[in-house]
Amino acid sequence: MGELDQVIVWRVGSRIRVRVEYFDPLGRLRREDLYPPWSDLEAALDWSADLLRRRGLKGSGRVRQLQGSRLVPLPELQARFLRRLQGAS
8 A cells, every 4th residue: 555654633523534644656645534433533543553554554654633723743642553553452
């Protein structure tokens, strides 16, 4: 699938949306929105990481949350996301 650049999460009503930006094998930046079946931020990111790992996404990108017009780093959730993306729970 490619190399992870960043993950941006935000709430849409009571749901979570996860935007994944990654570089495909040809080096083009791609963007995909995921719609996890969870309203909990941690569960939504875990689900997303597991899905992306199965698709073959690699890398160690950033995980941030959209709050208004700002992107806020989520260091603890980033570490958790990257562990799951690499296959560790």
